[in-house]
Amino acid sequence: MSKCHQLEVVPYWRLSVTVLRAELHHSHDYFSESDCYVILRLPTSSARSHRTQTVPNSNNPEWNETFHFRIHSHVKNVLEMHVYDEDYFTQDLCSVVLFDISNLTLGQQTKIFIINEKTNDKLWVEFEMAESAEDPGTYLSNGVLVAAPFSTLNITANLLGTALQSLLLKLKGAYKEEHVLTSGLVVRYYINRDLETELCVQGDDTVQPIKLSPDTRQEVKVPVGMDVVDLELKSEERPAQELALRLDFDIPSAEKDFLEKRKVVVGRALHKLLELNSPLQTDKVPLVGVVA
Incomplete structure (x- = not known):
C-alpha cells in the first residue's frame, strides 16, 4: 500500500429526511396555483433520486414524505433539494437548495430554507440523524481525500426468451452505466459498494433498487414490457491494495x-x-x- 494513503475504519450514519411543506407567495402558473414537488439527491450516498408526490394547485403544499439515506461519516455529504412546478409540457425548476449534512447533530431537528429571497418562499424539512448499528466501513484516505470500497458486479441472464434478443441494462452510478446483455453473456459493472443504486432497462420506466453487499449472489426480477426477466447478480469485493490511484497533494x-x-x-x-x-x-x- 502506498505511503501517501492508509486504511481508515469509519462509522456510518442513518439520515432520515422528511419534506414537510412549503409556503409560496406567488404562483409559478399563470392561471392557477403551483403544482409543486421536491426531488432529493445525496450523491455521496445514493445514485438514485428521491421524489415526493405532486401537490396540485396549491401555493401551500404539504408532503410529509420521508426518505432514508445511509451516509459515510467522514466525507462531505451535501444534500440537494430541487423544488419543481409540474406542468403538462415541462417541469419548471423553481429553486435548488444545497445543505451540508455536517451542520446537523445527532437527533431530530426541523430547518426552514428560503427558496426565493425576493418573495420569501420557504421550505420546511425535518432531519433525523442517528448512528448506524452496522459494522464500520474500511476506506482508503490520505486524511483529506477518500476512496470508497470498490466492487465489481457481474450480471447474467440465463434465458431472455425468443421475443427478447438483448437488453440494454443501466446501473446508476457504475462505470460504465450501460451494457448490452444477451442470453448467457456476463456483463460486468464497477461501482462504489456503499452507493445505493438501481437497475433499469432502457425503454421501461420500472426500476429495481439494488443494495450491494461484499461477495454476495442475488436474483432479481426486472419487468420488461409485459414480460419479466430473471437476472443473477454476483458482487465481488476488490482488495484495497489494488487501488491504482495515488492520493497525495504533490507529485512523487x-x-x-x-x-x-x-x-x-x-x-x-x-x-x-x-x-x-x-x-x-x-x-x-x-x-x-x-x-x-
Missing part, C-alpha cells in the same frame, strides 16, 4: 527527479532551436503541467 519524488533531468535536455534543445547566446539555466526552462 521520483517524478521530481525525472523533471530535473528532463530540464537539462529541454534546455539544450531550446538553446539550439532559439539560437541563444548562452545555455538556459534549469530554473529558466518552462515547465508545463497537463491536468486531465
Whole structure:
C-alpha cells in the first residue's frame, strides 16, 4: 500500500429526511396555483433520486414524505433539494437548495430554507440523524481525500426468451452505466459498494433498487414490457491494495527527479532551436503541467 494513503475504519450514519411543506407567495402558473414537488439527491450516498408526490394547485403544499439515506461519516455529504412546478409540457425548476449534512447533530431537528429571497418562499424539512448499528466501513484516505470500497458486479441472464434478443441494462452510478446483455453473456459493472443504486432497462420506466453487499449472489426480477426477466447478480469485493490511484497533494519524488533531468535536455534543445547566446539555466526552462 502506498505511503501517501492508509486504511481508515469509519462509522456510518442513518439520515432520515422528511419534506414537510412549503409556503409560496406567488404562483409559478399563470392561471392557477403551483403544482409543486421536491426531488432529493445525496450523491455521496445514493445514485438514485428521491421524489415526493405532486401537490396540485396549491401555493401551500404539504408532503410529509420521508426518505432514508445511509451516509459515510467522514466525507462531505451535501444534500440537494430541487423544488419543481409540474406542468403538462415541462417541469419548471423553481429553486435548488444545497445543505451540508455536517451542520446537523445527532437527533431530530426541523430547518426552514428560503427558496426565493425576493418573495420569501420557504421550505420546511425535518432531519433525523442517528448512528448506524452496522459494522464500520474500511476506506482508503490520505486524511483529506477518500476512496470508497470498490466492487465489481457481474450480471447474467440465463434465458431472455425468443421475443427478447438483448437488453440494454443501466446501473446508476457504475462505470460504465450501460451494457448490452444477451442470453448467457456476463456483463460486468464497477461501482462504489456503499452507493445505493438501481437497475433499469432502457425503454421501461420500472426500476429495481439494488443494495450491494461484499461477495454476495442475488436474483432479481426486472419487468420488461409485459414480460419479466430473471437476472443473477454476483458482487465481488476488490482488495484495497489494488487501488491504482495515488492520493497525495504533490507529485512523487521520483517524478521530481525525472523533471530535473528532463530540464537539462529541454534546455539544450531550446538553446539550439532559439539560437541563444548562452545555455538556459534549469530554473529558466518552462515547465508545463497537463491536468486531465
